[in-house]
Amino acid sequence: EVQLVESGGGLVQPGGSLRLSCAASGFTFSDCWMTWVRQAPGKGLEWLATIKEDGSQKFYVDSVKGRFTISRDNAKNSVYLQMNSLKVEDAAVYYCARPRPGYYLDHWGRGILVTVS
Amino acid sequence: QTVVTQEPSFSVSPGGTVTLTCGLTSGSVSTTFYPSWYQQTPGQAPHTLIYNTNTRSSGVPDRFSGSIIGNKAALTITGAQADDESDYYCILYMGGGISMFGGGTRLTVL
Numbered sequence: 001e002v003q004l005v006e007s008g009g010g011l012v013q014p015g016g017s018l019r020l021s022c023a024a025s026g027f028t029f030s031d032c033w034m035t036w037v038r039q040a041p042g043k044g045l046e047w048l049a050t051i052k053e054d055g056s057q058k059f060y061v062d063s064v065k066g067r068f069t070i071s072r073d074n075a076k077n078s079v080y081l082q083m084n085s086l087k088v089e090d091a092a093v094y095y096c097a098r099p100r101p102g103y104y105l106d107h108w109g110r111g112i113l114v115t116v117s
Numbered sequence: 118q119t120v121v122t123q124e125p126s127f128s129v130s131p132g133g134t135v136t137l138t139c140g141l142t143s144g145s146v147s148t149t150f151y152p153s154w155y156q157q158t159p160g161q162a163p164h165t166l167i168y169n170t171n172t173r174s175s176g177v178p179d180r181f182s183g184s185i186i187g188n189k190a191a192l193t194i195t196g197a198q199a200d201d202e203s204d205y206y207c208i209l210y211m212g213g214g215i216s217m218f219g220g221g222t223r224l225t226v227l
Contacts, residue, residue, distance in 0.1 A: 059214030
């Protein structure tokens, strides 16, 4: 069974940093791209960043480019989201998800809450 | 900048049929955008319904179907049930490794 479990969320002050982790299991992690998505309170979903299987390519939405960095450690079956220079508007539930060929997301974590205040 | 558009809200009667759409502020949606659809209930992670325009995800009932109608992607629910009351999101692949969500449609079944 595919499982994605996020961790590392919490309360941070504006301007601060936080590193989210997503532990994957139930599939060959090193064969799969991975994605981070977020959802601000009461708002819609926002695709943030995607990383290729080997980490050689990374893609970001403009709103986080230069502040957020996606990375992965295939030996640990984990993907990360380093978030710097956090703003109040970055407060959201952050989801880790697995994209598949065909550009859709077939498995999602339960999400982790980030509060910026 | 191009934005992915969805109806903010929609209502359907139990047993009725509803079609939600996913468009672009500039241009037309085609299969080359690989539209996919997701259902989300409050407090839960999204659940994948449809991908590659019209392929149902495993375990999704066949009353959910996807298509292209005119210049938009569409999600049709036939025989709506009370537990279909949820938020529905589409994703379009914009190219260059970038995907975008629509703003979501809140579906009410009443």
